[in-house]
Ligand SMILES: Nc1ncnc2c1ncn2[C@@H]1O[C@H](COP(=O)(O)OP(=O)(O)OP(=O)(O)O)[C@@H](O)[C@H]1O
């Protein structure tokens with residue numbers, strides 16, 4: 001069996017007493033685009049820095065190609081990092097910045113120059129090659145930073161929120177530049193980001209972190225459709241999270257009774273809870289339905305319409321249930337016109353049995 | 363806008379006053395004095411080129427000039443080199459607390475008189491002093507260290523080393539860590555980052571430290587006199603000698619003006635180099 005390109009084995013990172021990364025395990029295959037996502041301070045940068053050798057794990061091992069990397073210093077690893085702050089050398093021109101990594105690898109001056117210019121050209125910024133870094137725009141600097149890392153033809157590229165300093169239009173353009181590059185070159189990307197849309201749009205797999213732990217690893221669709229726990233469900237948003245006490249357990253199903261009513265959901269891969277535990281399940285906003293007539297389904301919550309929000313052709317309806325909790329339904333605008341919400345005082349939110357997704361007790 | 367500019371002027375005024383009172387005034391007087399003449403051991407106002415011709419025409423003046431350059435230059439190179447590992451350690455390798463204490467310790471020498479510190483070198487450098495006593499156990503020496511150029515440079519370093527370490531530490535502390543890490547990340551060995559990243563980033567501060575070091579050494583009287591043995595004389599010693607031998611204040615003023623012009627040029631060149639945008 002081929003060893004994965006990268007493997008984290010029970011990696012712990014402590015700063016003094018503070019645990020920044022706790023028992024992290026995952027693997028990355030060659031050619032994958034992996035996004036690491038999570039709230040601020042959850043340990044994303046620390047994880048990336050350990051992979052680059054800029055921080056040593058306190059416990060556990062990081063392997064590349066099956067080889068333990070813990071004692072390999074940063075400058076002997078081929079793990080270029082695109083820094084959030086870019087960290088371009090201000091005393092060098094754009095071209096000299098790109099040449100830096102090649103010079104460190106003993107490439108001759110003429111060859112350095114040729115390859116640096118080739119990459120600047122590829123990034124469509126060759127006209128700025130001889131400019132000072134300070135005189136470049138944000139997007140141009142970003143491209144220099146990418147070229148500087150890619151020119152050494154690494155097998156893996158680490159990116160720490162590379163687009164967070166750019167405006168929305170540029171972000172979308174750079175996203176397509178990045179995805180295209182990743183496909184063309186077959187380089188493994190490990191991409192740290194705050195932004196769900198970024199992670200979901202580009203990544204093959206998403207790692208969701210919370211307080212130094214990994215909360216879930218999966219394809220964007222897994223994360224979105226089947227959040228593994230309450231943290232992921234809340235982090236991803238666009239979900240209705242319904243809580244209650246467990247009143248009945250059966251093979252693969254559980255009945256949860258809370259202030260919104262009593263509902264039965266499948267437990268999936270989760271352990272069966274005990275009676276009396278507080279458990280939760282989610283109903284994705286775009287899988288929930290809304291009607292003015294009470295539907296026949298067993299999964300119904302009566303509520304009243306509070307407000308609506310249009311984004312493009314998608315409408316999000318914000319509803320309030322009788323117990324005061326807020327619920328959301330997302331639907332296409334043309335579907336909305338079929339429901340006569342304006343005249344109704346009570347509307348009904350409902351979902352098909354298979355769309356209730358159990359997320360366990362906590 | 364007008365009130366604002368008046369406001370600014372009031373803040374500038376003290377600096378202008380201060381500079382004219384303590385710097386430009388005496389400077390003008392020194393320049394003027396270099397054209398005066400001395401009759402019967404008394405200085406008289408005049409405008410003659412005689413002092414300039416006398417001083418600049420003498421070999422001993424130029425010998426002294428280049429000796430002072432050489433000693434201050436060597437002193438600066440040695441001090442900058444010796445200070446760098448210390449400053450590097452303070453800036454990159456120790457905790458904030460250690461750094462603060464170290465800088466405090468480096469300021470302490472300035473509390474004691476420079477002259478006193480110079481005399482303590484006598485005990486150390488003398489033929490029967492501490493170093494030679496130590497070396498004699500190894501069957502070496504004794505070496506003559508007092509009244510040599512070596513002694514002068516040691517004296518210069520007594521004056522400049524603590525200041526240079528402090529200035530270098532500040533210069534290095536301002537180097538963005540992520541740039542050093544970025545260099546590692548691109549395959550740069552730790553030692554190589556010093557001249558590929560740290561020196562270019564700290565250039566301004568380091569050049570200023572060197573300029574300070576040179577200026578202090580170039581104008582120092584105490585070290586070349588007491589540790590260097592005053593012969594051959596450096597420019598500051600030449601000034602004193604010239605004054606002593608027949609009240610030749612105007613000729614001493616010539617030396618002083620030459621020194622000032624030299625230091626002005628060095629400082630200007632240094633600052634230009636320090637703030638030049640990029641290394642060629
Ligand atoms: N050198 C350090 N010394 C002490 N604590 C640190 C150090 N570096 C990081 N931490 C702590 O470790 C935790 C994780 O930091 P990290 O930079 O990995 O977060 P992050 O997920 O990248 O956050 P962000 O999204 O804000 O960049 C934080 O609480 C941070 O304060």
Ligand SMILES: [Mg+2]
Nearest residue numbers: 044045046160
């Ligand atoms: Mg971060």
